[in-house]
Amino acid sequence: MMGKVYFVGAGSGDPELLTLKGKRLLESADVIIYDRLVHPVLLYLAKEAARFIYSGKYPKNHVLKQKNINQLLIEEGRQNQLVVRLKGGDPGIFGRVGEEIATLQREGINYEIIPGVTAASAASSYSGIPLTHRDHSSKVTLATAHRQAGETIDFKGLTENGTICLYMGVERVESTQQKLLEQDVSPHLPVAIIEWASLGRQRTITATVQTMIDAIEEQHIQNPALIIVGEVVSCRKDEDWFEQLPLFGHKMLLMDTKTIDFETILIYTQQGADVYAIQVGEERDKRFDEVHKQYLRDHYFDEVVYLDPKLTTVYKNQRDILDK
Known part of the structure; x- marks a missing residue:
């Protein structure tokens, strides 16, 4: 069977x-x-x-x-x-x-x-940018910057009263900008670049077609990042609802000797924190050992929340976890 x-x-x-x-x-x-x-x-x-x-x-x-x-x-x-x-x-x-x-x-x-x-929905919503808008956009195009040889995108037509969401676009931003300008898309058309959308480590920067390369380089934006091109970007006004949550920007590592409940993690993510959780000790669920190593190699958390107070004397920071 x-x-x-x-x-x-x-x-x-x-x-x-x-x-x-x-x-x-x-x-x-x-x-x-x-x-x-x-x-x-x-x-x-x-x-x-x-x-x-x-x-x-x-x-x-x-x-x-x-x-x-x-x-x-x-x-x-x-x-x-x-x-x-x-x-x-x-x-x-x-x-x-x-x-x-x-x-x-x-x-x-x-x-x-x-x-x-999908990333287009999460990135736009968590940055205060509607993908469609009665005054600015009646269509949305999801595209990837990694196009097949010879494939072209009608940037001019798709940005006229429309929005383009470019997935995995940071590495190819130079060629994207070149094609936008070659097709007579306005150099002043607003652009947003959202890195790590909907996580507490999210970064949103706004620019224009003309300034998008400089903005990405200045802020050291890397993938995973989504690029939104269109007048709807002008709807974003400074920090939006997600960035105003009390723990937004906090990178928090929860630690416990007991099994960590999913609902406990959500207490922190609902306040905007970037959260990871680890069970340590002999009673730990060893299936997660490799999961933790992989994730902590890629991401750094500078605040430790000890759900078991006894751990304060054993683990001082993320490096101690990887070493042990």
């Missing part, structure tokens, strides 16, 4: 952007295959017997090549179990879900797709 593979969109950043259906499947899954841009605190929803498999891909350094991921889905999908393929954002928007579905279809393995909140 074969199992079933569920492609679940984790949403972008804020763990509460996960759908109710996605939450139910994570709680039921026998194995969870998760991507780099998935917030790993979502794994705290998993049952005790669930297995975790990291399939994160770094630019130019893929942990599991796509063909290996496809093979992994076949191997896990053939077993009588519930498999969750957890992807950042929405699986069907630049998530390569089409290739993975085709693999399962060839093998006769059942699957479902559960959509998620």
Whole structure:
């Protein structure tokens, strides 16, 4: 008897952007295959017997090549179990879900797709920028800066009373600006660049088509970042609702000797903090050892919240955790 593979969109950043259906499947899954841009605190929803498999891909350094991921889905999908393929954002928007579905279809393995909140929605909403607006935009285009050879985008037509959201656009911003200007898009058209959308480490900068390269370089903006081009960017007025939350900008590491409850994490994220949580000690859930190492290598948290006061004398900072 074969199992079933569920492609679940984790949403972008804020763990509460996960759908109710996605939450139910994570709680039921026998194995969870998760991507780099998935917030790993979502794994705290998993049952005790669930297995975790990291399939994160770094630019130019893929942990599991796509063909290996496809093979992994076949191997896990053939077993009588519930498999969750957890992807950042929405699986069907630049998530390569089409290739993975085709693999399962060839093998006769059942699957479902559960959509998620894509980066364009999360980044714009958490920056106070509506993607459509009666006065500015009647259409939205989602595009990637990583285009096929010879492929062109009608920037002029799509920005006239419209909004363009460019995924993974920071590395190619020079060629994007060149094409915008070549197509006679106004150099004064507003642009927003949002890094780590909907997390407490989010940064939003505004510029114009003319100044976007300088703005990205000055602020050292890096991927994951979304570029929004269009008059709707002018709707952003200084800091918006998310950036005004009391713990916005705080990078907080929660530590406990007991199993950390997902709801405890949300107490802090709901106030705007960038949060990660770790259980330590002999009774810890050892499935998370590799998860923690991977995440803490990529992200630094400068505030430690000791949910178990005894830990204050053992762990002073994030480095102590990695060393131990």
